[in-house]
Amino acid sequence: MHYDFDEIISREETNSLSFEGWKSYIFKGRDNINFQYKDKDYIRMWVADMDFATPAPVLDAIRERLDRKILGYTQLFDPKYFATLESWFRRHYDVVIKKKEVVLSPGVVPALKHLVPLIMQADESVLICTPSYAPFKVAGDFNKRRVLTSKLVNTNGDYRMDFADIEQKISNPDNKISLFILCNPHNPTGRVWSKEELARLGQICVEHGVWLISDEIHCDLLRAGKQFQSMVNVLPGYKKLITCTAPSKTFNLAGNLVSHIFIRDSILRAKWLERHNDIQNPLALAAAQAAYRDCDEWLVQLRGYLDENFALVEQFLQTHLPAAKFKVPEATYLAWIDFSAYLNATDSFSEPAYFFAKEAGVLLEGGNMFVDNGDGFVRLNIACPRSVLQEGLERILQALVKQEI
Known part of the structure; x- marks a missing residue:
């Protein structure tokens, strides 16, 4: 079956965060x-859901x-659901999951907020790498835990973890770090x-x-030729590993509110189930199962389309904005672009989202929204029809050209 990713779909009057909720967010x-x-x-290229139709097999299942x-x-009783999950992760990543370790959450972000107080004392700290998906910090702040940061090292768009800095911070007893939150693939840089x-x-x-939470929600959204390694296989016996996955990013099901959290430690898992063993949405379960069972071909075509969208971004910037620094990410549908050479006015550099909304009518997220280590950057969601992407890029260009006049 051929899927049409060029289709323009109106999200108006659907209570869409992307369409209706952008100002308040x-x-x-x-x-x-x-x-x-x-x-x-407005051209909406900000929040990380897609402007593509949810896969037809998922809609049919609903x-x-x-x-x-x-x-x-409704709760989850059907063993075929878990068999579907097991098949997906085994086929795609050679990961063997254990049914007993799976708990459900409405999303990875709520799971982080729930997990932090279950595994950390009040005087302990969280460590994250920056730039960072902001809810990682929020999970600590919300629970009144100190959040420490380690800056990723950027070499011509190639981001690396600073292991010497990470180890120094973790080994320092004054920091009392008991949790590291990892994003793999990384948001916003796209590193696998x-x-x-x-x-x-x-x-x-x-x-x-140290507890390690590995957020692997973007793992299916790989560029051609890239391979994903799950922490499940890297640390096969470590009891303090928690892995977070969901069909939401992969199959445009962010509003479906089903995420799978793999908790190895039986004591922690029991604490979770005492507090969060909730009733489930029957439509959400049907959708998630259909996505992992019936949508391999949809994902193949989606990846191909995203690869071509990223090629368009790369070519456009090289041609029209050559001082911008951009490297096609290894995963995700998020372009992390350094516009610092062009963002010379105070408001455009310190708050790019405001500048581009005001001057270009393009909604995106500025690097200042990713905790720190993102000055001069923007995060652009390119999971949209190519015609929309082209118009968004043209508007960005015109706003930057106008600023220089």
Whole structure:
């Protein structure tokens, strides 16, 4: 079956965070701000969901479940659901999952907020690498735990973890670091960490008895020729490993509210289940199972389309904005672009999201929204029809050219 990723789908009047909720999210506390563009005329390239139709097999599964006519109290009893999960991870990543380790969460972000107080004392600290997906820091802040950072080293767009810095911070008793939160593949840079890098990080955590949460939600969104290594295989026996996965990013199911959290430690898992063994949405379970069972071909075509979108971004920048620094990410559908050579005005450099919303009618996220180590960068969601991407790039170009005049 051929899937049409060029289709323009209106998200207006669907309670979409991307479409209706952008002001309150990007400009929290200033959502009464007025820009020159009408709301419907913005190019939305910010929050990490896709403007592509959810796969047809998933929509069919939801309709089939609706045809059963009763949407009563639901929990996960069907062994075929777990068999589907086991098949997916074995086929794609040679990962053997254990049914007993799986707990469900509405999302990875809520899971992080729930896990932090279960595994950390009040005086202990979290360590994250920056630039970082902001909810990693929020998980600590929300629970009143100190959050420490280690800056990723950027060499011409090739990001690396600074293991000497990580080990120094973890080994320092004054820091009281008991948790490291890893993003693999990394958001926002798109790095897919190698087995050797993961092993080095894992070794540090094991030697110091630090919990390791590995957020692997972007693992399916690889560029052609790239391979993903899960921490499940890198640290096969470490009890303090928690792995977070979900079909949400891969199959455009962010509103579906099903994530799979793999908790090895039986005591921690029991604590989770005491507090969070919730009723499930029957439509969400049907959708997640269909995604992992029936959508391999959809994912193949999606990856190909994203590869071509990234090639367009790379060529456009080389041609029109050659001083911009950009490297096609190894995974995700997020372009991490260094526009610092062009963002010379105070507001455009310190708050790129405001500048591009005001001057270009393009909604994106600035590097200042990724904790730290992101000055001059923007994160651009390119999971949209190519015509939309082209228009967004053209608007960005015109805003930057106008700024220089």
